[in-house]
Amino acid sequence: MIEELENILERYRKKGGNIIALLQDTQESLGYIPRMAVRFFSEELGIAASRFYGVATFYSQFRLKPVGRHKITACCGTACHVRGAEKIIGGLRKELALPAGEDTTPDGEFTLEEVACLGTCSFAPVVMVDGGVRGKTSADVIVKEIKAIRKKPDEG
Amino acid sequence: MKDNTVVRVCMGPAGIAAGGKAVLEAFRETLADRNIDAEVKEHCSSHQVGCLGLCARDVLVEIGRNGSKTSYQYVKPDMVGRIVAEHIVGGTPVKEWLVDETFDTFYRKQVKIVLADCGRVDPEDIDSYIAAGGYEPTREVLMTWIPDDVIEEIRMSGIRGRGGAGFPTGLKWELARRSKGDVKYVICNADEGDPGAFMDRAVIEGNPHSVIEGMLIGAFAIGANKGYVYIRAEYPLAVERLKLAIKQAYERRFLGRAIFNTQFSFDIEIRLGAGAFVCGEETALIASIEGERGMPRSKPPFPVNRGLWQRPTVINNVETLANVPYIIRKGWAWYASYGTEKSKGTKVFALTGKIRNQGLIEVPMGITLGEIIHEIGGGIEGNRALKAVQTGGPSGGCIPAGMLDLNVDYESLAKAGSIVGSGGMIVLDEDNCMVNMAKYFIQFTQAESCGKCVPCRVGTKRLLEILTRITEGQGKEGDIERLERLSRGVKTASLCGLGQTAPNPVLSNLRYFREEFETHIRDKKCPAKVCKKLLRYSILEEYCKGCGACMKACPADAISGDKKKPHRINPDRCIRCGACFEACKFKSVARD
Secondary structure, three states: OHHHHHHHHHHHHHOOOOHHHHHHHHHHHHOOOOHHHHHHHHHHHOOOHHHHHHHHHHOOOOOOOOOOOEEEEEEOOHHHHHOOHHHHHHHHHHHHOOOOOOOEOOOOOEEEEEEOOOOOHHHOOOEEEOOEEEOOOOHHHHHHHHHHHHHOOOOO | OOOOEEEEEEOOHHHHHOOHHHHHHHHHHHHHHOHHHHHHHHOEEEEEEOOOOOHHHOOOEEEEEOOEEEEEOOOOHHHHHHHHHHHHHOOOOOHHHEOOOHHHHHHHOOOOOOOOOEOOEOOOOHHHHHHOOOOHHHHHHHHHOOHHHHHHHHHHHOOEOOOOOOOEHHHHHHHHHHOOOOOOEEEEEEOOOOOOOOHHHHHHHHOHHHHHHHHHHHHHHHOOOEEEEEEEOOOHHHHHHHHHHHHHHHHOOOOEOOHHHOOOOEEEEEEEEOOOHHHHOHHHHHHHHOOOOOOOOOOOOOOOOOOHHHOOEEEEEHHHHHHHHHHHHHOHHHHHOOEOOOOEOEEEEEEEEOEOOOEEEEEEOOOEHHHHHHHHOOOEOOOOOEEEEEEOHHHOEEEEHHHOOOEOOHHHHHHOOOOOOOOEEEEEEOOOOHHHHHHHHHHHHHHHOOOOOHHHHHHHHHHHHHHHHHHOOOOOOOHHHHHHHHHHHHHHHOOOHHHHHOOHHHHHHHHHOHHHHHHHHHHOOOOOOOOHHHOOEEEOOOOOOOOOHHHHHOOOOOEEOOOOOOOEEOOOOOOOOOHHHHHOOOOOEEEO
């Protein structure tokens, strides 16, 4: 991991120091922003850890916890909302048995992410499963897909 | 051009979601396979194009043949063989797959300027854009105009910022031009954060070079040599296409040093936004480009005087910039011939929600809401009644069904208590609850409030608490007045546009749908049957067949009854999830 972080640090120094870009690079290569990465950057650059966390918690893109093996992204945009996004999210949370306040299953298999708008409003409600868009969908359809993914744990 | 048959496959945001890539592949393969029809192959090319508009019918395929156009809807890869064989080779279109008559009404009232080349040019091929007249406006401006000419042209065209606030673009450029400083910046705001709007995404994915051209012309006008595109990381395809377009523009020397052998140089860099609605606010966006938390600061100084790294900066929205080359090409008078006295030109709207023809539309300013809903949109889906049209997203409001003769322009919408905003237009029917909608938007702005100023940070939180209480049956007398008073306070005292507009959805819903709030508060009932905690479920004994489906579906063990005999719901155990209502095939579960 250290090697990756060093590469990121070098790019940061070359590009004139942009904390958002540094965190985006970190998340891109590690999937999230681990504590040790922040500590590393903080020490190397002499910038307080709070500044990194300040940025990381401000923007919805950044995660401070690892992401599950399978990512389900539920759109909460207005068009999806009026077509029942809340119901879908409720159904999926129930199926995944997500504890309150958590977005990832304890076994690290699934992450349910809620996003503001995916920009495919004409297919509302929209859910993405591992990057693939499912339009005009319902909780039942996605639950079926989750069950199918669970059955073949070696793929994906 | 040698081609006389052109297949255009919609690869806009929705086209791709519906499987546009597979359809395009199928066309390419089928055409390549048919060696027997060498002539067909030679005279037929297939392209990916940006959004064709009627997204709900995707994948849309348009076949252009000797000047005439035929469109297919809902195309799947396995339909391609027949379309090629019968239409392209045989010359007879496959009738049953063609678009129906509503397709024509969808386009009839539209005027396409920004979206004109979206759906015609291949967004990944600069030559396709150049063949359509692209970069000619830039060449003309750089070689024969002076910056003041450009500013005058844009000012006369009357175009106003399409991102939401509607500030006159020509004036903004003029202020930046007059601002002192040798280093200036142009920023393209492509951080489309408004939920329910996707025109900027469609423009960048469908015609990225028009945005680059707009930035070039704007930079020339104000005297900037560096530009940034601030774009959401959530739009990976738009980022990819924009990167490719910038690369191609550099290769042709439309970007870089001495463009068109003039003294003008211009560079563009992409900055990925990390997801914060408040970054649509200019000063917050600047902080974000600088790598910090996107928190607005008070104005003045305005960005045109002191913006990015303290230098004069112009920030324009994607749609605004994409209009610029077309205004230069055809002249301000042509552009100003569309629209109303104070709102010129066209606006792109994302027409979604409970409407038949969902998609991206471009209409002249001043068109009536009724024309959009009934003619372009084809009316309400199913046999439900129109309730309201939400415009302007979290900063806007709802226009009730009774006001369909309202003109859609900056002034008229503002008078009606909403805004044009970035162009989201979400159609609501009687199944949508207006208290829930107000809560939805406040939930959004509350979460997106940056927290810097108290009225917005605390005010939106309190608004949300009251609204939540009302939707959960805990509404109190005086809540409506409390919402109004608080809303006015938040609007007046907040630092930036986010807080100043955040209460709009509450105020506008209260203005037009006050009784619905009162019913929630006094009768503890939700007329649209949306607010879960206000619903009561019961089984209509005369219809119940005793199949047990509801009992199986109930997660709370609240339903009991013997087989083939009417079942019963125990109201004390019922958690009002509605599972029984969904499960019953005989419509014997009542909800009120």
